[in-house]
Every structure is written in structure tokens, then in C-alpha cells.
Amino acid sequence: MAASMLCQTVRQSRVHTCVAVFRRGLSSSPASPPSLLTRFLLKLHQHFYDVEHLIGWRAKHRSWFVRRKNVFYGYTQQNYGENIAAAYYILSLKGSFRFAGQSEWFRPNARGKFSYDFMNYPTSSIEEIDLSGTPINHVGLDNLVSQKGLRSLSVRGCPEVDDWFLSRLHVFGESLEELDLSHCPQITVGGLAALQNLRMLRHLDVSSLPRLQSPGLVHILLEEMLPRCHVKGAEYSQGLIQSDIPIQTESVQEPVTETR
Numbered sequence: 577m578a579a580s581m582l583c584q585t586v587r588q589s590r591v592h593t594c595v596a597v598f599r600r601g602l603s604s605s606p607a608s609p610p611s612l613l614t615r616f617l618l619k620l621h622q623h624f625y626d627v628e629h630l631i632g633w634r635a636k637h638r639s640w641f642v643r644r645k646n647v648f649y650g651y652t653q654q655n656y657g658e659n660i661a662a663a664y665y666i667l668s669l670k671g672s673f674r675f676a677g678q679s680e681w682f683r684p685n686a687r688g689k690f691s692y693d694f695m696n697y698p699t700s701s702i703e704e705i706d707l708s709g710t711p712i713n714h715v716g717l718d719n720l721v722s723q724k725g726l727r728s729l730s731v732r733g734c735p736e737v738d739d740w741f742l743s744r745l746h747v748f749g750e751s752l753e754e755l756d757l758s759h760c761p762q763i764t765v766g767g768l769a770a771l772q773n774l775r776m777l778r779h780l781d782v783s784s785l786p787r788l789q790s791p792g793l794v795h796i797l798l799e800e801m802l803p804r805c806h807v808k809g810a811e812y813s814q815g816l817i818q819s820d821i822p823i824q825t826e827s828v829q830e831p832v833t834e835t836r
Contacts, residue, residue, distance in 0.1 A: 642736055645669060646716030658722035659701055663694045665719035671707040675700040676725055701725045708732040708756075714740040721747045730756035732781075739767030746773035758783035758809055765794055772801040783809030 610618075645668070653661035659675075663682065666673045667690045672683030675697050681704075684690035702723045713736035720726070726748050731737045737760045745752070752774050757763060758781045765788060771777065780798065788794050791810035798807045 642711050642713060643715075645711050646713050648715075648718045653719075653722075656695065657698045660695055660698055662702055662720050662723055665716065666702075666705060666707065667694070669707060669710040669712055669716075671705065671710050671712075673702050673706070674704040676703040704728040706730045707734060710734055711736050712741075713737070714744050717741065717744050717747075724748075725751050727751055728754040730754075731760065732756045733759040735761060738762035739764055739770070742767040743770040745771070749773045749775055752777055754779045756781040757785070759785075761786055763787060765789075765797070768794060768798065769801070771798070774802070777802055777805045779806050779808070781808045785809070 649661045649665055652664055663673060667682065667684055670684050670688050672681050674681045675694075677700065678697070682690070682694045683706075702720075703725060704727060705720070705723075708730050709732070712731060712734055721744075724747075729745075729748070729752060731741075737757070739762070742757075742763065745755075753776055755771075755774070755777060763782075763785050768782065771780070780802065782788070782791075782794070782798070785791075788810065795807055795810040798805070798810070
């Protein structure tokens, strides 16, 4: 009996609730506007949704841009030769280079436009390359591996140069003498260990690599791997001395003589 009365009470409360909702819908008075806090939260949600969408779109566009810039110029290589294809790839990245036996550097202007005079040297290999600040990555190296006489390479400040990129530099092990890796944000100690294959390297710049936690220890590692190479940027004092640990000194107290 108690159970039946409880069920009846629940049914009646549901009916009263439905009636109240129905009357509220028929009411001519408009609904109350949302509070200031609710409006603020809605605005904040919409704002961050737009920002998140914008960041995602920018990341996708950046990835597409890097892939497009580092495509393999197989058609150019097949029709004009490996040297011309490598030269065109460098200039398309807004980099510069110098052919072996030539003193002139080929580089684009401020707007990225360049002359096609480099096509007059199809048999000349490239000896020096400067790709500082360009979007080159390890995939784009496919356009440069044919340059067996490369002596100098600068990728200073290249955001896409990482450990994979360094692991592929072994193809220049018999020719590369100068390498500038400074200000590359993705390089780690593991990538620098791959430089042991560059037996002809004489000058290496590893300045301002933010992912190196102990530059002093890295300097020692590089000198052991490349004993004939001058390493610039990672000094012994960096990462070897902990300046935040206070030096404790024993204080010597002089004996106090009692005077009468």
C-alpha cells in the first residue's frame, strides 16, 4: 500500500511539473536574459574556440608549406642534371651557393627572385651552401646528396633542422669541412653524436642550441669525436659549474683573550 501511494505521489508531481512547463511556454512574458557571467563564459568559449581553430589551421599550413618547399626535383635533375637541380632547390628556398672554381655567389634578391645564369654551369659542382633561416628539412637533403664536393654548409637558424637532418649528413663525410648549426631549436645531443661520420670537418658552430642542457659536456663529446675540428659555441664553463650552489667556507675564530 505504501508503495502504491508513493507511485501515485510521483505521478502527480510529474503532471504538475509538465503543466508548469506548459504554462511557462504559453506565457506572454519573454524569457529572462542570461546573466553576465553566462554571457562572459559563452564569449570566452567562442574566443578560445576561434583561437584553437586558427592555431590548428596555421600548423597545417606550415606543414604544407614545408613539404612543398622540400619536394624532390626529380624532373629538373633528369632534364638538366644534378648540379642544376641542386642549385635551383637552394635558390627556391631563398638560400645562396657558390660553384667550385668560381668566386661568384648566386643568391636571390629581397623578393626571392633570382637569375638563371647558374644554368650556364651544368658540369660544376657546388662547393659552398648558405641556407640560413630557410625551411630546409631532412627530406629536402635528397636534392643535395649528389654534391660530393661540398665543403661548407650553413643552416643557421633553420627551424626544421633536427636530429634526422644531422643523421643524413654522413653523405658529405669525405668533403665537408665547415658546418654551422647555430640557433637551430630542434637539435639535441643525440643528433650531434651523428656528426662523428664527418671525418674532414674542421670548423663546427653549435652556438645557441636551446635543447642542449649541458653545453660544456657536449663540447667534450664533440672534441673526442672530432679531434681535428674547432668547436665554437659550447664552452667548457657552461654546464660544468653549478653557480647556484653556494660555496661554504669555514670561518676561523680567533681566540678571545680575557683582559683583567
